[in-house]
Amino acid sequence: MRSPTLLSLAINSALLNLSHISDLSSIPEPILSELFLRTLRAGKLTEKVLNLFIATGNDEILSLIQALNIQHIVWPILPTRCSEKF
Template sequence: MRTPPSLLSLTVDSALLNLSNISDLSPLPEHILLDLFLKTLRAGKLNEKVLKLFIATGKDEVLALIRSLNIRPIVDPVLPTRCSERF
């Protein structure tokens, strides 16, 4: 007989399914954030919004993992809206 999943595992899986509804991950401990981040990667659910959510936690291990995987947020170029010169 298989052992049932832990409550922590079920919670992380539920958070993974509802990442788009979560606005702040900073109260979570680092080991849970790391597990959630890795599961997010495996599930193919890492997008710009989710990446910013993990970066906003400011947790050292999470930021180090993101850097080690060479994942960077997309920087949108800022185009000038006015020209100082007349054409």
């Protein structure tokens, strides 16, 4: 049985702590791509995490997001007060 590589352990650790990361721009492109794919496989792609990956500007990730038709969730804004009388 092979032991995991240091790179694999680092990506797994980043995946587990992705919600606490505020910037992914300093991560090299091949590692960033692998992290994105593992995030998708693990089902951990949230709105915040999606924004982190989009903010990197990585062309491969942006084209993958477009190819998979991953979209932002648009929450409706409901009025809290109505000035009109009914």
